[in-house]
Amino acid sequence: MIALYLVLLPILGGTLSYLFNEKLAKISYYLIQCLQIVLVIFLFDQVRNDEIITYVVGGHTSNIGVEFIVDGINSKFVILTVLLFTVLLIYDFKKSYSNKLFLFLILILEGIISGIFMANDIFTLFVLIEVSTIIVSILIMFKKDSRSIYDGMLYLLINIVGMSFFSVGIGYLYKIFGTLNITLLRELIVVNSDLNLRLPFAFIITGVGLKSAIMPLFSWLPKAHGTPSAPPTVSALLSGIYIKCGVYLFLMFMTLFSPAINLQLFFELTGFLTAVIGFVFALSQKDIKLILAYHTVSQVGLIVFGYALGTEYAMYGSFYHITVHALFKSSLFLSAGIIVDKYKTRNITEIRGLFKSMPFVSVMIVIAILSITGAPFFSGSISKILISKDIKTSSQSVMFLIINIGTILSFVKYSTMLFGTSEKRFKVDLNQLVALTILSVLCLLMGVLGEHIVYQFFGAKLHLTFAMYLDKTVTFVLHAVIGVLFYIFVYERVSLFTKIRNTDVSFNNVVFFITIFFATLLMI
């Protein structure tokens, strides 16, 4: 039952509270969020003993009803969702844009995202994703200036095209197997692995691939996540948790179809290329929000790459990275929001001397950067250790190394704004600092207590010795030195980056890429 309440409470409660006046509505939204936290604690208590909870709405059989399932892995994502939304609401507490309409949309989105993680039949998934797409596009254009209206509209149209592909795929699966339930489909596909599932596979993977922004289909993401005028919370929740729904579904459908169609190598390469293109684009940008947005693309690439490696530990590493990326990327976006607010510019070459002007915020940024680049003792390192644990072939380890160095490169550029001089000293609101602190502390904890958390999450034993830490530290410092040297001596001379910065992909081109991707999936 709790699973259903987690979805329904924010949606119904949010809608009812919208009827109140501004002040009362705001109070009741924060109350609903507190209730959500209580519900999530109950949920955590229930699934702790490796129980799998299923709940079918309306008491139908699971074959025809709307089913929610909570197991060991997706319960963590639900907890993460509620946690992140709480932090974002704390951050937004005093903001002028955070009126009752904004909170209403945010709360509905929270319910829907929990629903996407828990839904166990593909049609419910389709409906939830479609509704969340509309809400996200409204949130993107919340401040209603012309640039954000274009970005929001582009986002909505492209994603609806993707979801149309997805729904045809659903139709095919239903036609072949006569059920929409994912658990049943999983069993049926294993039994009938000789059936030709190429067409539904291509349709569905195109849809969820677009949602998760993998290689040719990522051009909508920076526009949506990095829109100049969107509130920082919206960017943070899009990059932090919403893109993870797409990635989670992508990984889930990859596994679902794997008995019939095994394209491990293809997905490995797609993940690698996504990561590379992501950091190359991130390096070429000057707008801090766009740098972070492209960086999300590259991290999605890493997650898909890790999962496609196929080993058990790499799979855990991908899931771990989904969680920790949500934490540090939202921390980065929120701090970027503060910076843009104070400096009144998004251009990275004009922002200097953060250590002098906002020392506390810059410490938080440093923690997030160290986490994302995989420095030892920080959260990113644990997922990278898990992913690289069972890498066997040398080509895979070279690919992993390139992704690692690329991440560091793009963040050397991002960290230039910490140094330099600044005459002013800015005062930051307390609630924003609290929000940032929660995220940073979690980033640190996920790194320092990595072994225990991995054991708690997946039941897998990870043993980190002192020698390993030493080894990781040396490699990290080496990579960082390479990154700094590259930035100082090579970066300015490469004209490719300027070219990339000026390219813009139109709506027609994006749909063309979707079609090409679909055709590729059919062919290989």
Add this chain to the structure above:
Amino acid sequence: MNYIEVTALIIFFIGVYGLVARKNIMKSIISLNIMQAAIVLFFMSIDFTTETTSPINATDVSVAANPLPQALMITVIVIGISVTAVTLTMFINLYHKYGTTNWSKVVMKMRDEL
């Protein structure tokens, strides 16, 4: 594969063609609607034979058509309508700002603003 399924797929890709080849925003929205119609037709082709009767008020359940795809399609139609409504609203807003219905002209005018 029966002929309804093939027709539905052809209509679907006509919609995709419209999205790729036409620069008019209005036509993009219409193409999306064409795709949506194709999806509805596609779901209707599931388990379809000419002998089946409508599942509502069916006197004999054994000849009634499978009601599940039809129930799903009501949802798809509702979502389709709301998506169209939202995109049209956004389009009106965009048109008021830039005074054009062309994707590339919108991008050009946006560059001029910067």
